[in-house]
Amino acid sequence: MDYIGFLIFFGVMVGIALVMISLNWLFGPRTPQEYEDYPYECGVPLYDKSAQTTFHQGYYLLGLLLLLFDIEAAFLFPWTVVYRWLGVFGFIEMFLFILILTYGLLYAWRKGALNWQFEMEEV
Amino acid sequence: MESVVAGVVIAVIKILVILGIVLGVGAYLTWVERKVAAHIQRRPGPMVVGWHGLLQPIADGLKLITKEDLFPRYGNKFLYNLAIVLALVPATLVFAVVPFGPEFELFGYRIKPILTDVNVALLLVFGLGSLAVYAIAIAGWASNSKYPLIGSMRKAGIIISYEVAITFAVMGPLILAGTLSTYEIVQRQIEQNLWYIWVQPIAFVVFLFSLLAETGRVPFDIQEAEAELVTGFTVEYGGMKFGLFPLVEWYVEVLSLSAIAVVLFFGGWSPINIPFMGFVDPLFFLGPFSPYVWFLLKVTVLFLFILWLHWTLPRYRIDQITEIAWKVMLPLALINIVLTAIIAPVVWR
Numbered sequence: 326m327d328y329i330g331f332l333i334f335f336g337v338m339v340g341i342a343l344v345m346i347s348l349n350w351l352f353g354p355r356t357p358q359e360y361e362d363y364p365y366e367c368g369v370p371l372y373d374k375s376a377q378t379t380f381h382q383g384y385y386l387l388g389l390l391l392l393l394f395d396i397e398a399a400f401l402f403p404w405t406v407v408y409r410w411l412g413v414f415g416f417i418e419m420f421l422f423i424l425i426l427t428y429g430l431l432y433a434w435r436k437g438a439l440n441w442q443f444e445m446e447e448v
Numbered sequence: 449m450e451s452v453v454a455g456v457v458i459a460v461i462k463i464l465v466i467l468g469i470v471l472g473v474g475a476y477l478t479w480v481e482r483k484v485a486a487h488i489q490r491r492p493g494p495m496v497v498g499w500h501g502l503l504q505p506i507a508d509g510l511k512l513i514t515k516e517d518l519f520p521r522y523g524n525k526f527l528y529n530l531a532i533v534l535a536l537v538p539a540t541l542v543f544a545v546v547p548f549g550p551e552f553e554l555f556g557y558r559i560k561p562i563l564t565d566v567n568v569a570l571l572l573v574f575g576l577g578s579l580a581v582y583a584i585a586i587a588g589w590a591s592n593s594k595y596p597l598i599g600s601m602r603k604a605g606i607i608i609s610y611e612v613a614i615t616f617a618v619m620g621p622l623i624l625a626g627t628l629s630t631y632e633i634v635q636r637q638i639e640q641n642l643w644y645i646w647v648q649p650i651a652f653v654v655f656l657f658s659l660l661a662e663t664g665r666v667p668f669d670i671q672e673a674e675a676e677l678v679t680g681f682t683v684e685y686g687g688m689k690f691g692l693f694p695l696v697e698w699y700v701e702v703l704s705l706s707a708i709a710v711v712l713f714f715g716g717w718s719p720i721n722i723p724f725m726g727f728v729d730p731l732f733f734l735g736p737f738s739p740y741v742w743f744l745l746k747v748t749v750l751f752l753f754i755l756w757l758h759w760t761l762p763r764y765r766i767d768q769i770t771e772i773a774w775k776v777m778l779p780l781a782l783i784n785i786v787l788t789a790i791i792a793p794v795v796w797r
Contacts, residue, residue, distance in 0.1 A: 330459035364593035441767030
């Protein structure tokens with residue numbers, strides 16, 4: 326019952342988004358020209374038609390780190406809510422957890438995973 | 449049955465109010481930003497359309513609507529349009545859990561000025577916030593052009609770095625409040641006579657940095673980088689489709705995250721706080737409207753602060769931005785959690 330408003334809001338927003346998408350199709354002029362839908366690349370012909378190839382591996386590493394630490398965050402959220410009723414036991418438990426977490430962060434730091442991955446770093 | 453109908457009617461009214469705030473105020477914030485930016489740089493800004501350029505947002509909107517509907521020829525049409533839906537919908541849905549004021553009674557119904565007062569509100573905020581990454585990554589990928597791809601990857605990298613910092617930062621206030629509901633967090637701050645900013649300055653700084661990074665504001669606007677990337681992942685978007693991305697990123701998201709920051713750190717709708725003593729309300733003469741005015745005032749001040757930063761600071765490099773997130777912000781947030789856990793009993797008493 327709490328979420329009824331949220332669901333209605335979701336439906337309304339999806340509707341608005343669809344309207345926004347079709348506005349240009351409805352009101353815009355239609356004057357097709359040969360190169361108007363050509364991908365932007367400084368005005369020169371494309372060397373490669375598709376840009377969907379490999380990209381910088383540093384982003385992949387960031388994604389891995391996000392997965393690890395966001396899972397830790399998911400474990401910490403319930404603890405923050407009930408910490409008031411857990412007392413000293415809760416504090417020591419979570420202090421150890423955060424200590425291990427920090428150790429993991431320091432390990433990644435030492436390994437150089439937190440550095441931005443330049444491709445020419447060793448040169 | 450009657451209560452269900454009343455609930456739906458009240459929900460629809462609240463949605464209309466939120467839509468007015470988000471889309472109306474959101475559109476007019478473009479004018480505010482241009483004026484503020486202009487006066488920071490000692491020039492008048494928009495002056496032609498209407499009095500002091502007051503009709504400028506409408507003129508801009510009309511211009512955007514009447515552009516030709518273009519689509520990059522090698523792109524993926526479905527994903528291209530899906531990115532717009534994914535950008536607009538989650539960012540606006542965050543307002544569903546923003547409490548604008550205290551509960552009041554009208555025609556015998558008890559109404560909370562918050563669309564859905566659920567007990568996992570903050571998890572909802574971060575769940576929806578994470579969806580912004582998909583919008584940006586998909587927008588860059590579906591355009592199938594090199595500059596958008598680079599821009600979207602940069603932006604996605606920054607968002608996921610600061611996503612971690614912001615989730616650990618909000619845990620400080622959560623420990624003190626002991627609840628995830630935004631409405632309850634404000635109530636606890638009023639009961640404890642304490643804005644959490646007084647005991648959570650570190651968390652607030654980390655939150656503010658993450659806010660700037662996630663919304664692509666200066667000094668973290670590397671995905672824009674007009675000089676090298678020609679506005680990043682929006683290069684292949686035109687007309688209203690292009691207009692939506694800056695609207696969502698720069699205004700809707702900044703507003704929603706500012707509102708969440710006010711709820712977490714500045715006591716929502718409560719007046720000025722003296723730590724552990726009580727509240728002073730210089731706006732007492734407004735009577736029942738004073739909480740709403742306070743809430744809007746705090747959000748406005750935070751928004752103007754972000755604008756001030758935007759038009760004053762230079763830009764960081766991408767490697768500096770992500771390294772700040774992991775090497776400074778994350779350790780600070782972790783230390784803050786432990787410190788908060790130690791001082792929390794003093795706040796609860």
